[in-house]
Amino acid sequence: MRIAAQARTEGFAKMRVTVPDAVPQIAARLAQFVDAGRHGQMGWMAERMHWRGDPAALWPEARSVIMLAELYTPRHDPMAVVGQPDRGAISVYAQGRDYHDIVKARLKRLGRWIVAEYGCEIKVFVDTAPVMEKPLAQAAGLGWQGKHTNLLARDLGSWFFLGAIFTTLPLPSDAPEAQHCGACRACLDACPTGAFPAPFQLDARRCISYLTIEHRGPVDLGLRARMGNRIYGCDDCLAVCPWNKFAREAAEMRYIRAEGTEPPLLAELAQLDDAAFRARFSGSPVKRIGRDRFVRNVLYAIGNSGLPALREVAAGLLDDPDPAVADAARWAVGRLA
Structure with a gap:
């Protein structure tokens, strides 16, 4: 044909x-x-x-x-x-x-x-x-x-x-x-x-x-630990x-x-504000979920990392204006305590 x-x-x-x-x-x-x-x-x-x-x-x-x-x-x-618990898994x-x-x-x-x-x-x-x-x-x-x-x-x-x-x-x-x-x-x-x-x-x-x-x-408490470090898909x-x-x-x-690039570090992603998130994921499907939902996912991954060094990263978002982000930060800090 x-x-x-x-x-x-x-x-x-x-x-x-x-x-x-x-x-x-x-x-x-x-x-x-x-x-x-x-x-x-x-x-x-x-x-x-x-x-x-x-x-x-x-x-x-x-x-x-x-x-x-x-x-x-x-x-x-x-x-x-x-x-790699210090990095975020984004769907292929x-x-x-x-x-x-x-x-x-x-x-x-x-x-x-x-x-x-x-x-x-x-x-x-x-x-x-x-x-x-x-x-x-x-x-x-x-x-x-x-x-x-x-x-x-x-x-x-x-x-x-x-x-x-x-x-x-x-x-x-x-x-x-x-x-x-x-x-x-x-x-x-x-x-x-x-x-x-x-x-x-x-x-x-x-x-x-x-x-x-x-x-x-x-996200339901019973599912967060099973998400591992999967932050998008x-x-x-x-x-x-x-x-x-x-x-x-x-x-x-x-x-x-891109050849030679590594998956992103959770510590860096957690610190993205709205403008930095939009700039980093411009032209990417990730952009459509917005900064708040994305950082919420990152904090679940931090809580699942088992890495005490990331506890302070999560603690820095305890007072985030978005309630789901603040909730995820409390959960992550508690998991890493």
């Missing part, structure tokens, strides 16, 4: 096609997830369930959905930082430039080419719209949702972003992908907080990615997947942590 060739020219690793109504089961699955309260504070999931549960309703004129994979495979061991996808900007620009270039070649209409989506990208990607044959609910593929591993192009152009659909997890439990057993009630199910309220990024206010369930032995190297260098 000419579109697939152009997608590769634009830098995408893989492309597959499905139809907007290929996943009628997702509405019921989403309703069960929300009814159980497993979405936590992500109210936008409940507010836009009609569109999220029915991709065909998002744009009724669309006839095809083009799903694309964008690699961000790390060149270092993503779990190595977990053994957020160690470089914001993928929303890069993938969306790439999708728009591909979309403009499709419009020029075929005279159709398109809409592009990257993560922020009410689109269930992972079920659509599985229906398109791009990969399958593993037991950790993330998408993985036999030829890509775990480390890739998803982009979607809805179009009025009727295209032949690819065959859906079956799941190939077998009896493996590596991702389920690796989760530090037990966020998987059962295979293929996630309770976001216990997920470190949710807790460090989406959750506002203090968590890669554990992705990193242990055996299918990563087939992962391909990322071509986009803007996602990759």
